[in-house]
Structure formats: C-alpha cells, structure tokens
C-alpha cells in the first residue's frame with residue numbers, strides 16, 4: 001500500500017509521516033530530502049542553479065540514497081544535517097522547479113514506491129508521483145502556526161526572516177502544491193501530531209484487507 005502525504009512547509013508532514021510509518025511498519029520516503037540533497041551537491045560543485053539541464057544530469061549521475069537509519073546520502077556523502085540549513089531552505093525551490101530535475105526525481109520516487117508499503121511525503125505525490133496511492137492526505141495549517149513550527153526547527157533564524165522565507169517558499173512551491181482531487185484534507189492548526197496520525201491510520205486500516 002502507498003500512503004501519500006502532501007502539503008506546504010510546516011504543515012506537519014515529516015513528523016506525521018514518520019510516526020505513521022513507524023506505527024504501520026511501513027517504509028518512510030521523504031521526497032523533499034531528495035531535492036535538498038541535490039541542491040547541496042549543486043552548490044558544493046558550483047553548478048549554477050539556473051541550469052536545469054546540467055542539474056538533471058547531476059541528479060541522474062548521483063542518485064540520492066535514503067537509508068534505513070533515515071540518513072540522506074549523495075555522492076558518497078552523508079548530508080543528513082547539511083540539508084536542513086536555511087541556505088538550502090531558500091535555494092531548494094530554485095532547483096526543484098526545473099522539469100529536468102523533477103523528471104529524474106519522480107522516476108526514482110516511483111521506483112522506490114513500487115516496493116510497496118510506504119508512506120511518501122512531498123508536494124506532488126498524490127497528484128503526479130503516485131496518483132494510484134490507496135490513501136492520499138493533504139495536510140495544511142495556518143501560516144502563523146507553520147511559521148512557529150519552522151521557528152522550532154530553525155532557532156538560528158529570526159522570526160521575521162523566517163516568515164519571509166516561508167512566504168517566498170510558498171510562492172515558489174505553489175505550482176506544485178495542489179491537493180489531489182481525491183485527497184483527504186486535514187487542517188493541523190489545532191491538532192496534536194498523534195491526533196493527525198490517528199486519523200490517517202484509520203484511513204489506512206479501512207483500506208487494508210481484513
């Protein structure tokens with residue numbers, strides 16, 4: 001079974017998707033980490049982020065590896081913590097918007113999804129990567145709450161800079177942030193992680209054979 005979890009930054013996707021995967025005994029696939037790792041590699045090799053063709057080739061040549069310990073690897077380098085920095089937050093939408101990059105990433109994501117029993121989080125999972133996913137969820141939350149959650153993850157950035165970053169990121173991600181027509185939408189503004197996970201788990205159990 002494939003569980004697709006989409007939504008904007010700060011909606012709670014990662015925490016919810018990881019906890020859900022643990023409860024269900026499913027694998028967890030963080031597609032944002034794949035775009036982040038490619039962005040890290042492009043910067044470290046001084047590849048201009050406007051060059052979609054070159055970035056697509058880079059993605060092809062250096063597949064991102066997400067290991068069982070949830071570490072993220074690219075070009076034999078463990079980039080797990082480097083990809084969670086604010087410079088990557090800011091630059092990843094520039095990389096993720098190139099069609100050449102998306103086509104390589106989506107093909108790889110589909111391959112990984114085909115292995116089955118997986119919770120996949122991203123922006124375009126229910127719409128493009130896995131339109132046949134048995135369970136599709138679109139998480140959202142008020143922007144002020146999303147900013148607050150980001151603040152907890154990136155205490156080094158000031159609140160104002162963070163709010164601006166989030167707004168810019170929403171704008172650049174907007175083209176890909178459409179909920180699938182058959183997605184269940186959950187507003188996580190006033191909910192605990194476990195409440196959200198409970199709701200999705202129920203959807204999954206209802207679709208699992210008895």
Ligand code: DC
Pocket residue numbers: 009031032033035036092093096121122123124125169173176
């Ligand atoms: O979820 P995240 O913040 O780690 O995502 C990082 C960036 O990658 C974000 O700008 C949106 C982009 N992204 C995407 O375009 N498609 C995906 N399936 C996942 C992430």
